[in-house]
Amino acid sequence: MELYTNLRKGEKGAWISIGAYVFLSTVKLIFGYLGTSEALKADGFNNLTDIVASIAVLIGLRISQKPPDENHHYGHLRAETIASLFASFIMAAIGLQVLVNAVQSLFEPATATPSLITAWVSFFSAVIMYAVYRYNLKLSREIKSSAVRAAAYDNRSDALVSIGAGIGIIGAVFGAPILDVVTAFIIGLIIIKTAFDIFKESVLTLTDAFDEDEVETLSVLVGRVPGVITLRDFKGRNHGNVMFIDLTVSVDPKLNVVESHWITEEIERKIQFIKPDCVILVHIEPDTSFLVIEKDE
Known part of the structure; x- marks a missing residue:
């Protein structure tokens, strides 16, 4: 059946997203701590949530391919939705942690100025994520997959977040250190907003809501x-x-x-x-x- 063939093709996009997020989150967190950038560290944690979300999509795509059985007459297609719901809770938890760290940094006696290299790391990450976005968007159109299309839009959001983080870091380097912390706080809000959107869509689907x-x-x-x-x-x-x-x-x-x-x-x-x-x-x-x-x- 064409549907199950497309689900298997969709796994490729999920694997590419996972690989990109593992690489970028590692690089961002290392340079974020070494370069004392709260914004870059927050963006790195944001990518960690994206790893979870991408793995959830991958697991959901795998389980969704199982054919109908005596207990699942309509198949296992909702496994992807359940995995997305699970991912939304993890994303919300990490988003709250980013917010707490940002607020604590605001009340510290002095905020260290981040290294300029952390800004270039952010812009480099934005370029990579935009390339992944273009690939997944093309794949979603070919296989007509809403899950892969949603992953593509998440890739695009991450590219924009990285650009915002880079701009905030540059502002901090040139005389406004608080901009780095404020950017981290905004990234935390974006993570929570994304988690809420995924949670809302998953709940609506699982409760048989219809547009x-x-x-x-x-x-x-x-x-x-x-x-x-x-x-x-x-x-x-x-x-x-x-x-x-x-x-x-x-x-x-x-x-x-x-x-x-x-x-x-x-x-x-x-x-x-x-x-x-x-x-x-x-x-x-x-x-x-x-x-x-x-x-x-």
């Missing part, structure tokens, strides 16, 4: 299918990157089985044209208004 805009768009699409009189019920939920949709539509009761089946196939074709990774179940019911009209006649 209202998607409901409206797909409902209009179904209503335009020839033969559909009324869309009586619409239910949607997400399992990983796969969307499951249950529909109940009313049709002319005079239609035979073949004609009714054609309507269900046309509904599936139109939805899958804009939502390729979508499993659709259409239930056909006779429109009772036709029966009432015939009885009156």
Whole structure:
């Protein structure tokens, strides 16, 4: 199945992100401590959370590839979402630690001026992360993976954070040491904000929430299918990157089985044209208004 092939391809992007984050977090933390830069150390801890997030995506992609079994009739596609939820807790914990360290630094008697080399380390890291972002974004478009696309956007955010850290360090070097600490505090807030966004999205998915805009768009699409009189019920939920949709539509009761089946196939074709990774179940019911009209006649 193409879906599982794409999941395997998505692992490559996760491994590249993990490799980049391991290298950059090590370099940032070493130079951050040697160069006395709170901003660079905070950025290094930020990359540590990204390692956890990338590993979670990798584990989720692996488990999601397992086929359905007697206890998981819809497969294991939600494993990726559970892994993301777990990663959000770890990210939030590290973000809070970064904030605590930054606040403590503000109340220290004197703040050491960071070394200028720590700024160049930040800018170097930004270049690497932007390259990883471009690769993962291209991969996500090829395999149509929302998880890899989210990882790409996280890569881009990390590149921007590194640029911000570099600017803060330069400001500290040239006469404003507090800018380094303030930048570290802002990075801590960014880590927590990212953790909250991942947590929110994961919870919504696990509780079967469904985008209202998607409901409206797909409902209009179904209503335009020839033969559909009324869309009586619409239910949607997400399992990983796969969307499951249950529909109940009313049709002319005079239609035979073949004609009714054609309507269900046309509904599936139109939805899958804009939502390729979508499993659709259409239930056909006779429109009772036709029966009432015939009885009156």
